[in-house]
Amino acid sequence: MSEAAVWAALADVKDPEIPPVSIVDMGMVHRVLVQRGDTGIVRVRVEIVPTFVGCPALGIIRRDVVSRLRALDGVGEVEVDFVLDPSWSSDRITPEGRERLRSFGIAPPPCASEARPLISLAEAPACPYCGSLDTHLENLFGPTACRSIYYCDGCHQPFEGMKAI
Structure with a gap:
């Protein structure tokens, strides 16, 4: 299990309020850490920067990230942490995300x-x-x-x- 595979899977996790845009497109994924345990089971930790601290969709995003990453071969544990430093800004939206916003x-x-x-x-x-x-x-x-x-x-x-x- 590679970090690149985790990032690719996260690109499938959609923003609950804007379905054509992923959390990667929105620049919400701050860091991905992949650790292989002694038993070969992979532990993934994802740090997500919320677009809005009081966002009511954070629980949905956590659920969708956990569900998508647990579907990957070898992933046994998924931890999702919401981090406030750095804070999210609209500059984090990718060019693809900007185009997907426009298409929506x-x-x-x-x-x-x-x-x-x-x-x-x-x-x-x-x-x-x-x-x-x-x-x-x-x-x-x-x-x-x-x-x-x-x-x-x-x-x-x-x-x-x-x-x-």
Whole structure:
């Protein structure tokens, strides 16, 4: 059992709130440790950085990680620890994750080099459906603390935008 095999398996674990995006895509997996015991049984420890400390989906993520990794040959024990240092930021989202967010209808957050202060909300993200920049903020508060609601004046679609953190 290799660390690479564990990372590949973790890429199958989906974010419970955004199914096309994995916890690896979201940059939530901080560290993977693989240890082979004297009996040949493999112990895997996964450190996960929550996107939000009070996230109600952490129990689901733990369950899904344990279930997926126990399905690997030779894995006997799986430990999942949620760590707060380093803290999660939207810069941890992979390029694939950003594209998957877009394909799900969520405008990905800008990278740190592109981020603007919250006061500059007039600069809404591009529409994930048509790519138009003719968009505007409808509501700062979306279905979760990390998303806002926008409207595209190009294709007339409402969409969610992930906040830069």
